[in-house]
Amino acid sequence: MRESRDIEKTMQRHADEVWRVCVLCFHTHADAQDAFQDTFLKYALADDVVFEGDEHRKAWLIRVASNVCKDMLKAAARRTVALDNSRSQSIPAPVDPLTQPASFESEVVNVMRSLDDPPRTPLYLSICEGYTAPEIATMVDAPVNTVYSWLARGKRQLREALR
Amino acid sequence: MTDVDQQVRDAFAKVCAPESVKSTTLAFIESKRKSESSLSNLEQEPVVSKRGHRVVAARRIRFAVPIAACMLLVVLCFGGATAYCTPAAYVDIDVNPSLELSVNCFGVVVSARGLNEEGCEIVDEVDLTHCSYTTAIDRLAESQALSSYVTEDAMVDVVVSARNSKQADRLERESETGFSKIPCQTACSRADRQTHESAHACGMSMGRYEIAQQLVEADDSLSMDECSAMSMRELRDLAAAQGLSYSEEQEKAAGNGHEAGNGHGEGNGHGHGARGEHSGQK
Numbered sequence: 001m002r003e004s005r006d007i008e009k010t011m012q013r014h015a016d017e018v019w020r021v022c023v024l025c026f027h028t029h030a031d032a033q034d035a036f037q038d039t040f041l042k043y044a045l046a047d048d049v050v051f052e053g054d055e056h057r058k059a060w061l062i063r064v065a066s067n068v069c070k071d072m073l074k075a076a077a078r079r080t081v082a083l084d085n086s087r088s089q090s091i092p093a094p095v096d097p098l099t100q101p102a103s104f105e106s107e108v109v110n111v112m113r114s115l116d117d118p119p120r121t122p123l124y125l126s127i128c129e130g131y132t133a134p135e136i137a138t139m140v141d142a143p144v145n146t147v148y149s150w151l152a153r154g155k156r157q158l159r160e161a162l163r
Numbered sequence: 164m165t166d167v168d169q170q171v172r173d174a175f176a177k178v179c180a181p182e183s184v185k186s187t188t189l190a191f192i193e194s195k196r197k198s199e200s201s202l203s204n205l206e207q208e209p210v211v212s213k214r215g216h217r218v219v220a221a222r223r224i225r226f227a228v229p230i231a232a233c234m235l236l237v238v239l240c241f242g243g244a245t246a247y248c249t250p251a252a253y254v255d256i257d258v259n260p261s262l263e264l265s266v267n268c269f270g271v272v273v274s275a276r277g278l279n280e281e282g283c284e285i286v287d288e289v290d291l292t293h294c295s296y297t298t299a300i301d302r303l304a305e306s307q308a309l310s311s312y313v314t315e316d317a318m319v320d321v322v323v324s325a326r327n328s329k330q331a332d333r334l335e336r337e338s339e340t341g342f343s344k345i346p347c348q349t350a351c352s353r354a355d356r357q358t359h360e361s362a363h364a365c366g367m368s369m370g371r372y373e374i375a376q377q378l379v380e381a382d383d384s385l386s387m388d389e390c391s392a393m394s395m396r397e398l399r400d401l402a403a404a405q406g407l408s409y410s411e412e413q414e415k416a417a418g419n420g421h422e423a424g425n426g427h428g429e430g431n432g433h434g435h436g437a438r439g440e441h442s443g444q445k
Contacts, residue, residue, distance in 0.1 A: 001196050004189075011185055019180035036180065037188045044192045108174035127168045128175045132360050134250070145276070151364040159167050 002047045011040060014058050017129065018065045024112060024124050025069035035072055039065040062129065063139045066121050111161045118142075119154030126151055248273055252325030253359055254296070254334055255368035256303070258312045258347075259394040260285050263368065264299060266334065268327075272299045278368050279391070285309060296334060300341030309345075317347040318396040320370035324359040367391055374398045381405050 018039050022032035042064050051057040112120060122140060125131045131139070133147040140147070250265035250273060260281035265274040275291040277283030288308040291299040303309055313319065321338040325331040335351045342349040354362075354369040362372030365387055375390035378401055390398060 001199060004193065004196075007192060008189065011189065015180035015185050016178070019184070020175050020178050023178050033184050033187070036184055037191055040188050041192055041195060044195070106174050106177070108170050109178065112171065112174075124171075124175075126360070126364075127171045132356055133363065148363045148366075151360075152366060155165075155167070155364060158171070162167055162170065 002044050007040065007044050010043060010057065010061070013054065014061050017058060018061050020128065021062055021065040021121075021124070022069060023109065024120065025066075025073065025117075027113065031072065035065065035069050038068045038072075042068070059131075059135070059139060062125070066140070070117075108162065111158065114161070115154060115157055119150035119157070122147055122150045123154035123158065247271070250274070251327065252323060252330050252334055253369075254338065255320075255322045255324075255359075255362070255370060256338075257320045257322075257368040257370050257395050258309070258317055260309065260312055261368045261371060262286055263363075264291060264296065266296050266325075266330075268330070270296050270330070270333070272296055275299070278363075278366065281312070297337045297341060300338060301344075304341050304344045313345045313347045315346045316396060317394065318399060319345065319347060319349045320368070320395045321349065321351045322369040322373075323351070323353050324356060324369060325353075326356075365391075370395065371398065374402055377407050378402060378405065381407060 015036075019032070019036055022035040022039070026032045026035065039061060043061060049060065051060065112124065115123065118140070122136050125136050125139065126133070133151060134144050136142075136151075137144040137147045142150075247267055247269065249267060251268040252266045254264045254266060255278070256262055256264070257278075259279070261278040262282035262285060263276055263278055264272045265276075267273050272292050272294060275286045277286045285303070285306070285308045289302055289306045291302060294302075319342055321335070321342070323331050323334045323338070325334065331353055335353070338351050339349065350370075352370070354373065358369050358373065362369045365372055365375075367375065367387075367390075371390065374395075375387055375398065378390060378398065379385050379387055382405065393401070
């Protein structure tokens, strides 16, 4: 397992980026927190991964966070418990700013969440993190031209939703 | 960056990981560390074989060096292959057939793709890949497929996007030399990575995207889709009619010829556009 200092330093530098990926995928603070926790646990356990630099580390974390969120969403969809997606969306987010800050539920963030994935994650990576389509293609393991199409489609959907 | 992009960026800039989440996560990881450490203490009991001797790890060491050497060889081959296949620069060529060549760090075209229907037809007919960029441009300039589009009043717009400015210089020079064989006007310039990404998100070449953006901003009745269907000559003429600064820069550049003295001096007006000033790469 990685040293505590390594984990703390990484969290200081990249907690916000990881958190944003989790917030992008989940409506509730608790789910986003679980995904955030799992991502950093994976980082702690991946002591055999050597990073070429901080940008490489950040990209790795974002990719892992995205995969963790996808796995959690798939597991939630498979569960036979009565709590289905439509119900979870209808539960209003708590107004307590400590547990659900206003920024978690802004109109723009909700619009981004409402997009299918893809193009949601590639669009986020392009707009908010400044990654190019070839970089995104490597991160999400898809052909570059497919990423271009996702970005064009996502931007169109975003423009229509925010009109 | 568009308004919508800026809205999204601003919204997510306000989303920050709460301190409580960070501290809970760190505490959770430390608790995992403690439980792992107590498990590993149990696993370190020596294993004793049926004959009463300890299992020796020496056998593993004997094979470690040749295995490491093989892995190093695989990594080097993979690294070389990866460097060959990875584009280091993109060159968008637009007349109205619009296509893009991806060039690796060795100056070899590793892929060619059409950005519109006519561009796709040309890419299907002319073999532009796995040869030097100079060869690819020569083949394109001499091809039957392109000849019907490059009439005397047409315009070929070449835009280079590269991380390395020396490579960008070289690609521009080679483009100017290669296209000097065709009868119409050629304009070469550079664009940064952001423009490359934005252009391709709209399904356009970089040159077309830059002019179209300015035209659409100046004229509400024009759309990006309409601009994507026009020839580069039509777009530039429209820009000139609108009195756009982009077109003025191009006119000046066309009159001055090449900075490096590569101009042909035949009144063909090869020039570097305002975009050449945006050569700083991310």
